Amino acid sequence: MTQDTTADTSTRPPTPFHDLDAFLEVGRLSGLVLSGDGTRLVTAAQSLGPERTGYVSALWEVDPTGEQPARRLTRSAKGESSPAFSAGGDLLFTSARPDPEGKPDDDARAALWCLPSGGEARVVATAPGGIGGLLTASDADVVSVTAPVLPSAADLAEDGELRTARKDLSVDAIWHTGYPVRHWDHDLGPDADRRFATSVAAAEGGHAELRQLTGAGRQLDEAGAALSPDGATLVTVWTVDDPGAARRGTLVAIDTRTGERRTLVDDPDAEVASPVVSPDGRWVAYVTETVTSPTDPPVVRAAVVALDGTGEPEVLADDWDRWPTSLTWLPGSSGLLITADDDGRGPVFLLTFDAGPGTGPVTVEQVTADAATFTDVCVAPDGSAAYALRTSYAAPSEPVRVDLAAFVASGPAGEREPVPAVVLPSPVVAPELPGVLTEVETTAPDGARVRAWLALPAGASASDPAPLLLWIHGGPLGSWNAWSWRWNPWIMVARGYAVLLPDPALSTGYGQEFVRRGWGAWGDKPFTDLLAITDAAESRDDVDETRTAAMGGSFGGYMANWVAGHTDRFRAVVTHASLWALDQFGPTTDHAYYWAREMTPEMAREHSPHRYVGQIRTPMLVIHGDKDYRVPIGEGLRLWRELLADSGLPAADDGSTVHRLLYFPTENHWVLSPQHAKVWYAGVLAFLAEHVLDVPEGEGDRVLPTTLG
Template identity: 70%
Template sequence: MTVPVTHDTTAPDPGQTPFHDLDAYLAIPRTGGLALSPDGRRLVTSVATLDPARTAYRTALWEVDPTGQEPARRLTRSSKGESAAVFTAGGDLLFTSARPDPDGAAEGDPRPALWLLPAGGGEARVIATAPGGVGGVLAARDADVVSLASSLMPGAADLEEDARLRKARKDLKVSAIWHTGYPVRHWDHDLGPDEPRRFAASLGALADEPARPLPVEEDGEGAAGAAPGRLLDLVQLTGPGRALVEHSAALSPDGATLVTTWNVADPGAATRETLVAIDTATGERRTLVDDPDAGVGSPAVSADGRWVAYLSTTITSPEQAPVVRLGLAPLDGGTDPEVLADDWDRWPSSVTWLPDGSGLVVTADEDGRGPVFLVTFGPGGPGAGEPVTVERVTADDATFTDVVVAPDGSALYAQRVSYLAPSEPVRVDLAAFRASGEPGSREPVAAQALRGPVPAPTLPGTLTEVETTTDDGVRVRAWLALPDVSRGSEPAPLLLWIHGGPLNSWNAWSWRWNPWLMVARGYAVLLPDPALSTGYGQEFVQRGWGAWGQAPYTDLMAITDAVVARDDIDETRTAAMGGSFGGYMANWVAGHTDRFRAIVTHASLWALDQFGPTTDHSFYWAREMTPEMALANSPHRFVGQIRTPMLVVHGDKDYRVPIGEGLRLWYELLTASGLPASDDGQTVHRFLYYPDENHWVLSPQNAKVWYQGVLAFLGEHVLGQAPELPTTLG
C-alpha cells in the first residue's frame, strides 16, 4: 500500500468544527451552480441555507467577482428562494422562483415563475407564469430570445385549458394517471398526467407586458413576431407526449434554434435519447443525431452556430458495459455526426465550447478526481475529420462542475469540490495554459479560489490517499479520512463506505454521505473506488460489469485489508456502509464475510429478480444482467450466511430501488439469516424507515435522524456503547 498524497486539515480546536454538532452541520450554507454574463463581468452562483424552522433549505442568488477582488454580494432574498440563474444577451438576470408576485393575485399553491432582475438595477419582476410552473430556462447569447420548459395536461390545447384541467382534478381530488407507455416513474416522482413542453419567445415582448398564464401561439406567427407576452409551444405543434421527459437542451447563439434531446421508443418498452433541432420561429423539428446503439445528451452549440457537441452513451448489454464519448454534429445536418477522441480512455461528463470554436472544455472523472480537460481541434477546425488533442487543464486534487468560459476565452470559471471542501467558485487561467506550449505539451495549472459567499468549514481530521494491488494485478485506490491524532495514539475504528452508482467515484464532497461527521466522532472512513468505478478506464468498468459480486467485492476487501494493516487503524473494530449500489454491496458483504461488526445498508438492492421488473427503468436493468446473471449476483441467496448485525434504511417513495427491496430484506433478516429474531421477537437488526422520503433523505431533520440512527447503531456494535436514539423517534 502506498500513501502518495496527504492533506492536513486538522482544526486548531477539533471541538469547534461544525462536524461535531449535527445542527451546526445542517446549518452550513451550500453553494452550487454558475452563470456568467455575456460580457464576462458578472458571475452568479446560488447559496442554499436552512430556513428558520430548520426543516428545509431555501436558495438565494449571489454575485461573485470574476477577478477575485471584491467580496460576494447577495442579489435575491425571499422565503421561497430563487434558482436557475441565466443571463440574457442584454445582461439582465433571469431566474425562477415560487415567491409571490407583488403585482399578481395571491395563490394558494404558487408554482415557479420566470423573473427578471434588470442589469442596471431595480426590483425583480415576473415576466412569465404557467399553471404547471416554469423551469429549464435558456437565453440566447446574441439575441432577444428565451426558451423555457413547462408541463401541460395531455388534453390541453393551450395553457388556459391546462389551468382548467388542473383545477378540475384538484377540486374533484382525482390523482389517477392514465398511462399509454413506459416508464411511469422516475427516481422519486411519478410521471404524468402532465407532460413537459418547451416554449420560446421574444424576451423583450415578455418583459414589456405584465406576467400572465402563457397562451399557446396558434397562428404560426412565431416567437420573434408573437404578440407581447406570448410564447410558442414547440412541442404542442407535434402533439402531446413524453419526448421531453428528463431532457437537456441548448439555444443557438442567435436564438433561432433549440437543440434538445428527444426520447424515442425502442423495443421492449425501452426508450432512447436522440438529438433534434427545433426552429423557434416555426416549431419545425428535424433530427440531428439518431444512433440506434447509443443515447445522447448534454448538447452545446458553438459560438458561430454551426456545430453541436454532445455526449453519447452506448446502449449496454449484459456482456458489454457502456462507453461514453464526445460527439460532434453540424447544426444544419449537412454531414453525419462524428465521434471525437475515441481513443481517450475517460468518460466525458460535460462539454462547453471555446468562444473561437477551436476546442471544447470537457470534464471527466479521473483517478478519484474530476479535472477539466481541453479538447483541441486540428488546423482544419471542427468537422475537418482531423485528430483532436486531449489535455488536462487543472492540476487540483478536486472535481470541477458547472464550467463556464469567459467570452474572450481567457479564463474559465467553475465550482471546485473535493473531500477537503464543498463547492466553491474558482477561476482557471485558460489563456496562460494555452500560451504555455503546443497542444499535448502543456502542464496543468492550479485554479484560483474566488471570494465566494461561503467559507469552507474547518475539518476535524486529515485526508490521505491509499491504494493497493489486487491478486489479479489491478490497482485499487481510495480516499481515507482520519480523525485528529492529537486526541491520543489509540488506533481508530474503521468505516468502509461503498459508493452508489455503480458507475461512480468517491471524488466530490457529499452532504448526504459526509465522512467528516464520522471522523469527528473518532472513526476513520475509507472511500474506495472498486471495479465499476469511473475515472480508471474502460477496462476497470468492464471487469465488474454483470458480475457485481465478483471484482467489486474482492477489490473492496483488498483495499480494506491494506488499510487495516496500518498502525493507526484498529482492525478489530470495523463496519461497512453503503447506499443504492453501495447498499447492494453492503448486503453482499454481509452474506460473504463476518469481518465487520456492523453493516448499514441504505436504499439497497436485495433480491435482483424482484428488483428488475419493479425499478423505475426496468428496460435498463434488462440490458445490464441476464436473469441467470442476476440470480448469481443476488444477495438474498446468501441470507443464511449473514451473522453481522444490520441496519436497514429505506424510503417508501424510492422508485429507483423500490421499498419492496427493503421490506423483503428486513423480513428475511428476521426469519432466515444467521442472526434471526428470537422466539419473543427480539433482534440485533434494526430498520430505519421513512414513509415520505425517496432514494435520498432530503429533509434536513430526517437527515439528522439518519446520522443519529447510524451513529447509535455503530456506537453499539463497533464501540460497545449504549445506543442513544433521538427523542424524535419517540
C-alpha cells in the first residue's frame, strides 16, 4: 500500500500475510531510473485497483539524498510505466491513459508521454498497436521506441488501416512462415515489433512523427537495446534463425538517421543479451551466454565490443565463476557495475579495467554487503553513489543508495570491504513479517555444499515445532534470492508452517560446476540435494519432521512430481504448471529448441516423472493454467488423468479421490490476476491443512480467514 498516515489500522490483521485480502493490497515497486543530473530518482509503484481485479501502476519520485518522502507524479485509471529521462530532463513514460487533447477511446493502446518538470503531461507519439521499448539518449534529444506492426504494412498509417480491417471483419487468423508461434501466454503475430526514432522537440504543437528504423520480421522479439549517448546509434539484440527451427541473439548497430544496420557480434556458439553503451560512446558491454548441448550447460559472461565495429569482442573476467544478470557503466567508462546471483543473494560487483575497455585484465570486487539481491542499478553522474532496488526474502523491493566513494576509498583494488546499502524513503511501506528468516546448509552425498533459506513462524520452538513445507524453485537455472509475490512463503508461515527454500543442483550463484551437476539429469543430483537439505531442516528442534509437504512450480513442479514418484516421506505434494511426460513436453513447449539443446530423447525418457506414476502414494494437488504455453496444459491434464487411473493411490471405484485439480482457464504459467492469486493460495492452504494439519476432509478452508468463495 502507498503511504497513508490517516488510515485506520484497528481492524487490520497482525500482518498482511494473515489475510489474503490484506496481502493483495500491499504495494509493489518495479523499475528505477535516475535523471542525467543525478537529482531525481523515479520508480513505478503498483497498487490494487478499485475493483480489486488488477493492479494499477503510478510513477513516484524518490529523493536520492534520502531527506524527503517519496512524491507521487502520475495518477490515472490506466496507469503509467517504463519511465525514462530525456537529455533535457523531462520524464517520459508509456501509458494508455486518455489523451486530454484527443477523442475518448476505450480501446486506446499505450502511447509515449512526456511530463516536463513543473508542467502537465502530454502525448509525444502514438502507434496503432501501441508503444513500448522506450529508450532515451543521455546527451541528445533522441528517443527510440518499439511498436508492433503487421507484416505487410509499409508504415504506421497502413498498419492502422489493416488493423481496422481485421477488427471489422473479426479476423484473428495468423499466417506463420517460421518458428516459434507462441511465447509464455500469447500467440506471436500477426504483428511484430519494429524500432522507431523520434525526439521530444518534434512533438511541440502535436504528436511527433515516428521514423521507422527496422522492417518486418521477428528479429526484435524480447530484444534488449540501448542508445548511444549522442543518439546517433541504436544497439539492439537481433534474433536470427538457426538450423533445427532454432533462434539465436546477435548484436547489431543501427544508424538512427538512416536505418543502416551493421553487425557487431554474431557468434554461432553464443547468445547475446542486455547491451549497454559506454558513456564515451566507444564501447558496448553485453551479456553473452553459450549455446548449450546435452552435455554442456550455458556459460554466462560479460563482454565488450567496440561500437565502431573495429576489433573483436572480448569476454570479461572469464575466470570469475558467476553469471552476470545486469551491466551498468561507470561514468568515464572506467568500469562496470554488475549484478550476479551469489550464494542465495544477488550483490552488486565492481568490474574495473586495468588499462581500459578492450585491453585485457580486469578486477572484480563485491561492492554490497547486504544479504539481498539488487536490481535496476543506476549510477550518479560523478560516480560517488549507485542507486538500486534491493530485495530479499526479508523484504520486497525498496530503493537504496550504495556509497561507491566510500567503497573505493576503503582500500586498494582487490582488498576493499563491501558496504551496506542505505534505504531511501519509499512509496511503499514494507510489510511486517509473521516470522524470522534464517539459513540452513548441508553436504550432499557427493560432497557438494547445499544451502537454503528457512522461513520460520515467530513461535516455532522445541516445545511447539512447526510443520515443514519444502518449496522447490523453478527455472531450473535460478535461485531463491529475491522476494516473490507469486511464490510468497510468508503466507504459509503466517499459518504456522516452516518453509524451506533450497537451491539444489542447477541453481545459479554457486558456480559452473554446481549447475553442471544436474545438467540433463534433473532426477539425479537436484533430487538428492533436496532430500539432503530437507533432512537438515528436519533435524532442527523447532521443525516437526512428522508433518511435512513438498511443492513447486514449473521446474519446481517437475521436481514435486519426481519427489512424489520416488519417496512417500511427505504427507502431501502440490505441483503447479509442472512437467510430467518429457517426451510430450519437449516438442510442445513454446520454444522447443531450448529443450532440444539440453536433453536427448534418452535423457528425457530416463528422467520423465510419468514413468513412476505407479509409485505415487501421496495425495497431490495439481494446478495448471490453460494459457500456459511454456508448460502446456496437456502436461497437467495427462498428470491428472494418470494420477486417478494409474497411480499407487488411484481413484476409488466410485470416482472419489484424495487428489485435487485446480484449473485456471484464463491464467498462464503464473497466476497473475489478484483474485485468482487469492484462490491459488487459499486452495493450496486448504489442501495442506487437510493432509498436514489433519483438518477433516473437505474442511481445509476453515483454517483460513478467507474461503475459496
